[in-house]
Amino acid sequence: MSVPRTASVVIIGGGVVGCSIAYHLAGRGLRDVVVIEREAVGSGTTSKAAGGIRAQFPTEAEVRFSLESIAVFERFEEEFGVDPGYKKIGYLFLVSDPADLKGFEERMALQRRCGVDVRVIAPDEAQRLVPALRVDDLVAAVWGPDDGLAGPAEVTNAFARRARGLGARIVEGVTVTGIATAGGRVTGVTTTNGAIAAPIVVNAAGPAAARVGRMAGAEVPVHPRRRHIFYTEPFPEIPGPVPLTTDRASGFYFRKEMEQVLLSPGDVQDIGEDVEVPMDWSMVEEAVTKAVHRVPLLEQAKIAGGWAGLRPLTPDDHAIIGWAPEVEGFFLAVGFGGHGFQHSPATGRHVAAWLVEGKPAADLSLFDPGRFARGAAKAHDEGPDAE
């Protein structure tokens, strides 16, 4: 596919984040917005997401991103003319350790101040929500009834279609091979189909964010980690809907997907930045052991398949949103870990507002790209690693 010679903004990556940014930029009337996607829209790690959406985050900035995004998912069909499959199935965290519960209670106080409905419930109440659960080793559960899920493919394609309708160019099958700079400023990109001159380049490359950062001489601490998800054959013995239920002690999570049960061992594996993410089928055993411990009935279910994807994590588990400190004109929207899909509506809106108006419309300092070099990033936050 041919690429234009000039652009106002080049976005590298046509995942849910890049497409949301393109939609919001074009929606603000910015012309000549170009997205370069090396494969197809939404084919990156977005295609591996479980679709989970929660407001249970450890910081105010992230809770506000969630609430803003949930409001978009609620009226998505109205705004985009597409049913995103949004359902409020709730998120249920099963807690066995009193110290872990204390951490939840501290975070819940913040979440409640922001208007989130989240409660501690007793183990037998958790069992009333999901009768198949084993609860005798739990101290409590944390229940967010307004959390839910939607379809990552539907949402990404809706952003892309609308962005195109508003005049953005989304070029698929073309790879960005270099970022041109002069005098410490970005001047454009080189691609497998020619060069594009542009004053602003956005890195929205998901798990490839660090590699794309190096093209501009910027250090971007995004470390992709592999996670597996498996699904069973149809299993009516556990009727749906089932909240996205996470066993905090083991990291295992599950929910119902149509007639099947979707389950993950909650693994966090370093396999490098590879585009192809191989499955490790030996993970089935770990997933099944954790599953049967928490949901004994699952012993009768048969695993029908699975997939693995890379979660683009950062050292403190918060995304990186803002100008790269090393080079002018290079904007980062990366490091969304296990929550890039659910935060994509707010991310797109805030990034577009920042690029068009010259300053962020809210306090986004939590996501400041400079925090790592300054030593200001806190160590890994113990907030829920739910997806």
Ligand SMILES: Cc1cc2nc3c(=O)[nH]c(=O)nc-3n(C[C@H](O)[C@H](O)[C@H](O)COP(=O)(O)OP(=O)(O)OC[C@H]3O[C@@H](n4cnc5c(N)ncnc54)[C@H](O)[C@@H]3O)c2cc1C
């Ligand atoms: C198993 C699993 C479960 C998950 N579950 C959830 C969940 O329940 N909820 C949730 O919110 N999130 C979930 N996530 C996380 C979510 O998938 C990501 O945070 C999100 O998809 C990131 O979107 P992105 O647009 O940044 O990345 P991507 O979708 O990877 O998009 C980046 C794009 O950049 C392209 N690209 C890279 N380099 C170049 C280049 N040089 N030139 C051109 N194009 C390039 C890639 O092809 C890719 O399409 C999950 C992730 C995994 C792996």
